[in-house]
Amino acid sequence: MKREIVHDIEQFLYREARLLDECKFQEWLNLLTDDIRYWMPVMGRRYRAFSKGITILDSDRYEEREFSNEGELAILDETKDSLARRISRLDTGMAWAEDPPSRTCHIISNVEVREGDSESEMIVYSNFILYRTRGELEQDIYVGSRQDILRYTGGDWKISYRKIILPQNVLSQKNISNFF
Template sequence: MTRAVEVDLELRLLISDLLVQEAEYLDDRRFEDWLALFTEDVRYTAPIRVARKSPAPDIIDEIGHFDDTYQSLDLRVRRLRTDVAWAEDPPSHTRRLITNIRIRLTDVPDELDVRSNLLLFRSRGDRGQYDLIVGERQDRFRKVGDEWKISRRRAILDQSSLSTKNLGVFL
């Protein structure tokens, strides 16, 4: 549960800088550095959004674009370094913009709820075509030793139907 209590400026800047650093790692294809930002018990999901009439929910958590653990993220990262990652061969050119960062204390000591907006630009090849993926990331940060790490991520995409041919990139 999140408490509507503001965190101090120093912690706010630290978490914001971590999210910006994460985006840089992914855009620079530094996947091993990116993976080190997560706890080993992380759960990283992207549920499906559907278009329904109110009051039916428009997010279905039971199925998703992906539902990853640290082990499956590690496997995806290692696979990207091989010659069988066809969805990313040639590699995508990406730019992630992370905005509207909201940080709240939780009832659990040394854990924070962090929400941020994501705009992902992705281009492949030389035809001038590109994908835009937009959504909100709902993260749980946990202090592990002296470091803050992501222990949960839920990426809620704004599109009900993704126009990209694959999701071979991380959100």
């Protein structure tokens, strides 16, 4: 992996985070490919199959997995169109959960770049802290990880896939109204 590519991708992710924090959502949308899948599965707690806390009755069916699969419930499961509509909702003057708007600060770290399926694609892992303030005293902190696929197209990187893992069983935040 060339160092310049890693550097370019890190800079891309930081710029993306800044656009979100500056509420430049249309510009952010331009960083996504038209076929993007933007997905945050939902978490559920399961015992490990070898746990001494559980005597499994039907071990053939037992699954340890904590996060929902494709086609199951999710917190976000978005296309470019649905993301664009979420953004245009903010411009209606009646998106009450975001008016007055949240103030956010995205901290992006642990960036790891791997080669993707084709030369023009990279698999990019990163962690995030999304800090949000709103109203008089509200403060929310969302911490998690992302798995992206970045595609080099039209002379720049774009995000063609983003899976967001927010490892909270019961969300303590009243909503998810910001982008990750």
